[in-house]
Amino acid sequence: MSSADLLPPRHDLASALLATEARLGAHNYKPLDVVLTRGLGVWVWDVDGTRYLDCLSAYSAVNQGHCHPRILAALTEQAGRLTLTSRAFHNDQLAPFYEELCALTGSHKVLPMNSGAEAVESALKVARKWAYQVKGVAADEAEIIVCDGNFHGRTLSVISFSTDDASRHGFGPFTPGFKVIPYGDAGALERAITPNTAAFLVEPIQGEAGVVIxxxxxxxxxxxLCTQHDVLLILDEIQTGLGRTGALLAEEHEGIEADLTLIGKALSGGFYPVSAVLSHEAALGVLKPGEHGSTFGGNPLACAVARMALRVLVEEDMIGNSARMGDRLLRGLRESCGDVAREVRGRGLMIALELEPDRGGARRFCEALRRRGVLCKETHTHTIRIAPPLVIEADQVDWLVEQFAAALRMG
Known part of the structure; x- marks a missing residue:
C-alpha cells in the first residue's frame, strides 16, 4: 500500500487537515475553513479543486501574484548555488541587492532583516541609539511617539504600544518609552514632542485598523514637525509599500521622504521572508559591529529573491496597474455596494468596505464571498479588507465587484 492510499478521499481531505490543525496547532489564528494547495497570479485553489480569487494577497506579501515565474526561477537558481552564509562572511547577492534597492527607493543605507516585525524592532533600536549618540538625549530617556490603532507586529516591544486589547491582554509587563497619540492628528503630534523625542513611528495608511487613511x-x-524638532520620521510601509497603494511607497502621495522606511512582505513576492530598514546615512550609521544582527538577514537566497521581486514589480508595471485597477475597483464597489455599506475607502489596491454594525459583522459576508469564489478577511468586526495581487486585470475586477454586490445583499 502506498502512502497515497493512506490519504482520506479527496472530499474528506480538507476536514482531516483542519482537524489535525485544531488538535496540534496553537489556536492563535481564526482562518476561514478553506485549505489551499496551489496558487497562480490572482487565483488560488483548495484541496478539493475549487478556485478562488485571492483578495488578501497574504496581507500584501503576494503583490506580484502567486508563484510569479520569474521570482520562482530566481529562487530555484540561487537555491542550487548558495542559500546561507550568515553575515560572518560576504556573499555575492548582498551588494547588488543594496545597490538596486537604494537606486529604486533613493535610500542611502539598508539594514536587511527577515520579518516585518524584525524591521520594526530594528528601527526602534536604531532610533534610540541615534537619540543618544547624535541628538544628545540622556541615557535611557528616549521616547518614541506612535499612533492609536497602530499595527507594527506582535513582538513584546511592539505590543507595548499597541492600543488593541487582544494584542496586549496577559502579556505584560510592557516595554516603556512610548507615547500614543490619535492617528492623523498633527496637533497632537506637535504637543507630544519633547527634547527626549527620538522618533515618530507611523503607518501612511493603517492596514490592520481597517485601511484608515x-x-x-x-x-x-x-x-x-520631525525636521523642526530633530526627530526621526519612521514610516512603516511593510503593507503600504511596494506598489500596494498605486505608488512604489505610500509616502509619495504627499511628496515626502522618511528618515527610516520599513519594507517587507512583497519584498520577496511571497516566496521567502525578507524585510529591510531603509535610511539616510545618519540613522543607520550609528550601528557598529556586534550591536545588531540576524543569522538569516541578508542571506544570498533572500537577496536573489528580493532583487527579482523588485525587478518584476517595476518592469511589469505592477505599480501603475495597482493605481488603475484600484481606481476601477474602488469606483465599482462604491457604485454597486455604496447603498449597503457604511463606507468604501482605499488607495490603489488597498481597500476596505466597512459595514453598518447592525449587519451582524463582516465575518459572515467573508464566508458568503468564499462560497462565491472570493477569499478576503474581516478586520475589527465590521470591516472587510480587499487587497488582491497587483496583477489583477479589468475583467477580474469587474467580476469581483459583482460578487461583492451579490454577497452584501444577503440577509
Missing amino acids: PPAGFLRRARD
Whole structure:
C-alpha cells in the first residue's frame, strides 16, 4: 500500500487537515475553513479543486501574484548555488541587492532583516541609539511617539504600544518609552514632542485598523514637525509599500521622504521572508559591529529573491496597474455596494468596505464571498479588507465587484 492510499478521499481531505490543525496547532489564528494547495497570479485553489480569487494577497506579501515565474526561477537558481552564509562572511547577492534597492527607493543605507516585525524592532533600536549618540538625549530617556490603532507586529516591544486589547491582554509587563497619540492628528503630534523625542513611528495608511487613511496633509505636517524638532520620521510601509497603494511607497502621495522606511512582505513576492530598514546615512550609521544582527538577514537566497521581486514589480508595471485597477475597483464597489455599506475607502489596491454594525459583522459576508469564489478577511468586526495581487486585470475586477454586490445583499 502506498502512502497515497493512506490519504482520506479527496472530499474528506480538507476536514482531516483542519482537524489535525485544531488538535496540534496553537489556536492563535481564526482562518476561514478553506485549505489551499496551489496558487497562480490572482487565483488560488483548495484541496478539493475549487478556485478562488485571492483578495488578501497574504496581507500584501503576494503583490506580484502567486508563484510569479520569474521570482520562482530566481529562487530555484540561487537555491542550487548558495542559500546561507550568515553575515560572518560576504556573499555575492548582498551588494547588488543594496545597490538596486537604494537606486529604486533613493535610500542611502539598508539594514536587511527577515520579518516585518524584525524591521520594526530594528528601527526602534536604531532610533534610540541615534537619540543618544547624535541628538544628545540622556541615557535611557528616549521616547518614541506612535499612533492609536497602530499595527507594527506582535513582538513584546511592539505590543507595548499597541492600543488593541487582544494584542496586549496577559502579556505584560510592557516595554516603556512610548507615547500614543490619535492617528492623523498633527496637533497632537506637535504637543507630544519633547527634547527626549527620538522618533515618530507611523503607518501612511493603517492596514490592520481597517485601511484608515489619514487626513490630507497629515504626513507632510508630520515630516515638517520631525525636521523642526530633530526627530526621526519612521514610516512603516511593510503593507503600504511596494506598489500596494498605486505608488512604489505610500509616502509619495504627499511628496515626502522618511528618515527610516520599513519594507517587507512583497519584498520577496511571497516566496521567502525578507524585510529591510531603509535610511539616510545618519540613522543607520550609528550601528557598529556586534550591536545588531540576524543569522538569516541578508542571506544570498533572500537577496536573489528580493532583487527579482523588485525587478518584476517595476518592469511589469505592477505599480501603475495597482493605481488603475484600484481606481476601477474602488469606483465599482462604491457604485454597486455604496447603498449597503457604511463606507468604501482605499488607495490603489488597498481597500476596505466597512459595514453598518447592525449587519451582524463582516465575518459572515467573508464566508458568503468564499462560497462565491472570493477569499478576503474581516478586520475589527465590521470591516472587510480587499487587497488582491497587483496583477489583477479589468475583467477580474469587474467580476469581483459583482460578487461583492451579490454577497452584501444577503440577509
